[in-house]
Amino acid sequence: MDRAAIIGVGMTKIEKRKISQTFADMAWEAVNKALTDAGMTIDDIDNVVTTSSDFWDGRTISCMAVGDASGAAHKNISCVEGDGAYGAFYGMMRVLSGSYKTTLVTGHTKGSESVSSLITNAAFDPIYERSLGMDMITACAMQARSYMHRTKTTAQQMALVSVKNHGNAFKNPLSQLPLKIAVQDVLQSEMIADPLHKLDCSPVSDGCAAVIIAHESVAEKFKQQPVWIKGVSFCADSFFFGDRDLSHARSLAEAAKKAYAMAGIRDPKKEIDVAELYDAFTYQELLWLEEMGLADDATAGKLLEKGEFNIDGRLPVNASGGLLSGHPVIAAGLYSMGAVVRQIRGDAGGFQVKKAKTGLVHGVNGLGGQSHCVFILDKDK
Amino acid sequence: MVEKEHIIIESGDAVQPFAYSVGMHGSRFFAEIRDNKRFLGVKCPRCGKVYIPPRGVCGDCFVEMKEWVEVGPKGVIGTFTILRYAFIDPETGAQKPVPYGYGFIRFDGADTLFQHYINIEDETKIRVGARVEPVFARERKGSIRDIEYFKVID
Numbered sequence: 001m002d003r004a005a006i007i008g009v010g011m012t013k014i015e016k017r018k019i020s021q022t023f024a025d026m027a028w029e030a031v032n033k034a035l036t037d038a039g040m041t042i043d044d045i046d047n048v049v050t051t052s053s054d055f056w057d058g059r060t061i062s063c064m065a066v067g068d069a070s071g072a073a074h075k076n077i078s079c080v081e082g083d084g085a086y087g088a089f090y091g092m093m094r095v096l097s098g099s100y101k102t103t104l105v106t107g108h109t110k111g112s113e114s115v116s117s118l119i120t121n122a123a124f125d126p127i128y129e130r131s132l133g134m135d136m137i138t139a140c141a142m143q144a145r146s147y148m149h150r151t152k153t154t155a156q157q158m159a160l161v162s163v164k165n166h167g168n169a170f171k172n173p174l175s176q177l178p179l180k181i182a183v184q185d186v187l188q189s190e191m192i193a194d195p196l197h198k199l200d201c202s203p204v205s206d207g208c209a210a211v212i213i214a215h216e217s218v219a220e221k222f223k224q225q226p227v228w229i230k231g232v233s234f235c236a237d238s239f240f241f242g243d244r245d246l247s248h249a250r251s252l253a254e255a256a257k258k259a260y261a262m263a264g265i266r267d268p269k270k271e272i273d274v275a276e277l278y279d280a281f282t283y284q285e286l287l288w289l290e291e292m293g294l295a296d297d298a299t300a301g302k303l304l305e306k307g308e309f310n311i312d313g314r315l316p317v318n319a320s321g322g323l324l325s326g327h328p329v330i331a332a333g334l335y336s337m338g339a340v341v342r343q344i345r346g347d348a349g350g351f352q353v354k355k356a357k358t359g360l361v362h363g364v365n366g367l368g369g370q371s372h373c374v375f376i377l378d379k380d381k
Numbered sequence: 382m383v384e385k386e387h388i389i390i391e392s393g394d395a396v397q398p399f400a401y402s403v404g405m406h407g408s409r410f411f412a413e414i415r416d417n418k419r420f421l422g423v424k425c426p427r428c429g430k431v432y433i434p435p436r437g438v439c440g441d442c443f444v445e446m447k448e449w450v451e452v453g454p455k456g457v458i459g460t461f462t463i464l465r466y467a468f469i470d471p472e473t474g475a476q477k478p479v480p481y482g483y484g485f486i487r488f489d490g491a492d493t494l495f496q497h498y499i500n501i502e503d504e505t506k507i508r509v510g511a512r513v514e515p516v517f518a519r520e521r522k523g524s525i526r527d528i529e530y531f532k533v534i535d
Contacts, residue, residue, distance in 0.1 A: 019387045058392065117468045126401045128434045128525055129496060131472050138483055141462035149460070149509045193483075194463040238440050242485050242494030243432070246460060 003381060004092045005219040005226035007102075008038025008212035009338035014176040014326030017112040018206040023057065024069035026108050026208035031070050034104065034210040039223030042071035045212070047100045051080045051087030051107035053330050055119050070106050070210075083107070083278075085234075085333025085363020085373040088211055092229060095215040102218060107331035108208035116204055123367055125240070136280075136367060137201060141193035143246045143368045144283040148195060150247035150298070153286060155195055157301030159186035161282040162199045162324055164304070168311060169321025171350030172339075176205055176326030186282075200282040207328030209335045216381070227341045230358075230378045231263030236371035244370075249291045252362075252372035256292040263376035265358075268293050272376075273355045274343045275315060276336035277362035279322040284369070285309075288362060289317065292374065311353055319343070319351040333363025337375065344379050406435040409449070414528065415521040422491050424448040430492045453488035455514045455534070460485050461499055461507055486513060486531055498530035506533040 010033025012018070012026050021029070027050075035041060048070050050063040059065065063079030070077075078094075080087040084107030091103035120136035147153060160183055169178035179199075186199040219226040235258070237244050237251040244250075256268070265271045272294060279285040286300035294315060295303050303309065309317040318324075320339035323332055340359035342348040348356075361375040403411065406423065413419045422431045423446040425439035431450050432439070439446055461484035467476040482499035484507075500516070501507055513531040521527035 019389075020385070115469060118471060121471045126399070127403045127407050131525055132483075132497060133468060133470055133472075133477060134483070134496060135468060137466075138462055138464060138468075141464075142460045142483070142485060145462060145509065146460040190466065192464075192466040194461075194465070196462075240434075240493065242459075242496060243440070246485075 002096050003216040003228060004095050004213055005216065005228045006211055006337065006341050006377065007214045007219055007222055007224050007226050008034045008040060009210070009341050010034030010037055011174055011209040011335055011338050012207050013174050014205050014207040014328055014335070016176060016203065016205065018110065023108055023110065024066050026206070027066040027106055028069040030106060030208040030210040031104065034212050037224060038212050040212065044222070045071055045075070045102050045104045047076040047094055047103050048072040049078050049080060049087050049091045049094070049103055049105045051082065051084045051105065051330055051334070053081055053109070055122055056109050056111070056114065056329060058114060066106065066108060070104065076100070082330070082365040083333040083363040083373065084209060084331050085337065085361065085375065086365055088213065088334060088337060088375070089232060089234060089373055091213045092232065095213055101215045103213045104210060105213060105334065106208060106210045107334045109328040109330040110206040111204035111327070111329060112206050120367070137193050137196065139241055139368050140281050140284070141196045144195050144281065146246040147283050147287050151301070152298065153283065153301040155187060156183050157286070157304060158200055158282040159183040160304050161279065161285045162186045164310060165279060165318050165322040165324040168319050168351060169325035171311070172320045175321040177203055178321065178325060196281060202280045202323045202327035205326045205328045207326065207331050207335070209331045209338055211334055211337055211341070225345050227344045228378050228381045229375060231259040231261070231265065231376035232374065233258035233262065234371060234373035236366070239370060241368060246368065249287060249369050249372065252288060252291040252369065252374070255372045255374045259374040259376050263378070265376065269315070271358055272315060272360050273358050274319065274340060274353050275317050275360040275362070276320060276322070276339045277317065277360070278332065278336070278364040278369070279318055279324050280327060282324065285317060285322070288369070292360070292362070311351060316353040319348070319353055321351070333361065333373065336363065337361045340377055344377055404437070406437060410435050411523040411527070415523045418454065418517050419451055420453045420488060422450050422452045422488070424450045431490060432493050433488060433491045433495050450490065452490040453515070455512060456486045456488040456491070458484050458499065458507070458509055458511045458513055459487045459494040460509055463501055463504065463507070482507060484531070497528055500530045500532040503533070506535060511535050
């Protein structure tokens with residue numbers, strides 16, 4: 001099979017409220033950063049994929065409104081509604097199709113311009129669920145309860161994810177919310193929805209990220225060191241929460257298994273050097289680690305306590321600060337991808353980990369992880 | 382230093398009204414609750430899984446489901462949360478009074494979980510596995526709000 005590589009990344013700083021920028025302004029900034037990073041001009045890009053959500057943007061066909069600022073004029077532009085990792089998946093498919101050589105993928109969100117609980121409430125079924133007021137936090141609180149009940153993971157262990165990731169954020173200038181906190185601070189923060197405290201939840205954020213994906217025939221033509229896509233997969237579970245075993249994520253286990261197989265990874269615990277995964281809520285980092293086989297079932301909390309997922313640990317997880325320290329919803333997967341690409345290139349700055357040959361990027365689409373996308377990136381082709 | 386001025390355009394009270402069809406399954410499901418206080422699920426002819434709320438297709442098997450099965454009305458709490466932060470009620474736009482309980486109920490005879498409110502008068506009784514039964518609204522109109530909440534009967 002032909003190969004594809006990520007040859008440029010660009011992200012805006014994640015902020016609580018980008019009051020001075022429109023969606024297109026954010027795209028312009030991220031796209032130009034990615035082009036500079038790659039050593040390319042817009043003329044070197046032959047197609048564009050934008051990623052956005054109409055509800056978050058408050059407009060229909062939101063993805064088309066950022067085309068001009070993304071350099072899509074006179075080019076093929078297409079859209080993905082969902083997490084940026086899925087935009088990257090689509091962008092990669094386009095260069096592997098033989099029709100294109102260089103895809104620019106963007107993802108943007110402004111959580112600050114609307115009422116988040118109403119936006120996520122609108123994702124639930126209008127006939128059976130929506131009028132009861134379920135939103136993302138409510139749903140994830142029930143998922144957290146279910147996970148804790150099955151695995152005996154403690155509130156303290158969950159809180160430690162928040163302590164770690166907010167602490168890591170001090171080393172990432174793009175992060176919104178670095179915090180020097182202790183487990184007690186998390187447990188004493190406002191209880192939002194049992195068992196989730198305020199500091200178990202990611203903040204509302206604005207941001208835009210862009211990545212450039214190239215076919216192998218041109219990947220080494222530009223100045224930037226390519227980071228190779230070795231494996232990728234995504235899988236979906238049932239739409240209704242009530243149909244799933246919320247204490248597990250079978251679609252993630254499946255996606256990870258397929259991505260590892262494609263990348264030739266036999267023992268992910270040993271072969272993955274660094275991971276950025278979807279930590280919209282503290283418990284999710286632990287649950288996803290177990291489902292991806294990066295920790296044995298029901299042990300992630302204990303391994304976290306031993307420091308295994310710290311920046312200097314066995315497997316640094318969310319060294320960038322993760323989404324707990326800034327969560328531009330749709331762009332999230334591309335921020336994670338940008339962080340892992342920089343780790344593998346050795347230019348992650350303050351949050352650089354020691355060994356970063358092989359990295360894992362994880363994106364989520366749908367409520368409570370209905371579907372999961374896993375990328376395995378590598379320094380070597 | 383020059384003071385920055387940020388101009389914001391607000392969407393105001395504009396709304397986007399929808400009229401959702403509830404379909405054949407939803408119609409029968411809500412009519413049974415309204416008229417008979419009964420819960421109906423559907424059973425997959427291939428894997429045997431009983432789904433509630435009812436719908437046309439078993440996603441796992443990709444086959445159509447036509448067999449109606451009565452479930453509940455009693456069941457157990459599958460998982461739950463207690464909301465302590467005042468969210469906006471999507472129906473009224475007003476802030477909901479907190480705290481209130483929210484959970485997934487596993488009806489006797491069903492394989493999937495059904496979401497609704499849980500009465501939290503006695504919070505110590507709210508746990509995974511607790512037995513519950515529904516409390517119906519006096520005036521029922523054929524919607525999910527025909528059930529007021531579930532209460533623990535342990």
